[in-house]
Amino acid sequence: MSELIQTLVTIGITMGAILGGCMYLILVERKISARMQDRIGPNRVGPWGLLQPVADAVKIFLKEDPSPAHVDKFLYRVAPMISVFTTLLAFAVVPFGPVGQAPSFMRFIIAPHIDVGIVFIFAITSLAVYGVILGGWASNNKYSMLGSLRASAQVVSYEIPLGMSVLGVALLAGTLNLEQILAQQAEGGIWKWNFWYQPLACLIFFTSAMAESNRLPFDLPECEQELVGGYHTEYGGLRFVMFFLGEYVHVVTVSFLISILFFGGWYFPWIATVDSAYPGEWLVKIGVLLSKVGAVIIFMMLIRWTIPRFRFDQLMGLAWKVLIPLSMANVVIVMTVLQFGWNRWWLLAASIGLFLMAGVMGVNAKRAEIRRRPRASRPAAWTT
């Protein structure tokens, strides 16, 4: 019984924190993008626009909920729910604090002791694409359908490097349980962070995660110039917000994953270690984890407003020609190092080597493509 109450309290706190956090992350993103574009951003509602999320939420809930006459009513309504439900569900196995040290009324993970944690997350988040596909299909609109087709192609392609890049970490840790992966890094200290052994996997994971959550520069499914609004063209009000929220929660989940898998979770030298014992240390540890997550999210926002959108064939080329071979090679290298019991620091060298090799191959391929490209010959008279 107490277990049930604990779980319910944890779910309540987590959902509230995620949804409220997402609202304020949207405000942060609006502010950051405004500053990047030499604007001010929301500043009317409350001091510095701090009440803007509240105003937005009120507006959205009071909005009319129309559905076009030509849509499939059932799927049209279900699609955004699938989108937001699956992304929220994926958060169930993510530890958001020092799991052993939680206060008695809650836990720092909704579903503890799940040994297939990573697999669970990937299985559930890849279900989110059903929301997108069904939404686009049920809208009965060419732009929506093209957007959802793009989304499915993109998400299915980027699932592979996403999973493969984590495979290296899982092999190193010997487990798929996120709590244990975190605990191993925390016990080992800063030099046991998986980032040092798997920097390439971290880069691949970050890139594919951005593509998974349809963030710029990979937001082809909702590319305005070509597809109006993409798969959510026909959606408005609360239903659109559910899609939007689904994507944002995905971003949050992925940032948690990056912090936990590669950057040691709540561990930080001196202030938040396994041995640290001072009152309120769990609060500090949560703070450390959340600041890591926040840093990843801010970096994603920076990237979003820095890099222009890819072309669709470039996007697919990046996944199939670059990220998948690289992540496969990375897994092979990890297996080799583990099999022969070599020093793990070789993995860092191997990652850098792989990256350089990819660069060389990329430049050769590009030069070959430029050589084969049909081109106008320079008139002889113009050579002077």
Next chain:
Amino acid sequence: MPIAHKDVTWVEEPEFGFWEATFLPAIAAGLRTTIDHITLNRPVTQQYPEVKPELPLHYRGVHRLNRDEQGRVKCVACMLCATACPANCIAIEAAPAPPEWPDRDKFPATFVLDELRCIYCGMCEEACPVDAIELTHIYDLTATSREEMLFDREKLLEVYDETKNDPKDPVRTGRGRLGPASEFGTLPAVGPATAVEDKDRSADASSPGVIGKAPPDRYGV
């Protein structure tokens, strides 16, 4: 004239090197730009309702009908503005001018301008021979019904009274007299704007504005 060879710059695609293939330096450079904008934030935003924008002098806003020095409407109801108007938003009813107005034949009995139809192109102002209609700097025009946006003669004259002393909306011609077009006695004889020499190509034109010899008569007339 063909382009001289020395004026042609042959642009080659920049060399694609190792670092370009890895994307990372380009991303880092882009990040530096965006982060620079965040840290050295110089917003160009105007806080609109509190701070009004500084409009250029040639801004085209709400119309006004100018008055002459006796406070009468300058308009002579010649219909040139209504004819020039591409949006067809000016409706004028002309009436014979009162006998105590000896300087004109007609005056506008009604002058209704639909501010909602108007596209603010300023062609009425250009067409007006007596500089009676002018566009002001007023841009924040609101009403609760379409009827309120139909500005009649009195309303347009009110706009003139409101804006005539605003430095941004100077009356663009000397106040008082009607414009030069009303001075029939001194109007120049009708003639080409520029003299055409006999050896010029346009001298052979069949009609003004056409360059070249008149085409052979295709219809045998």
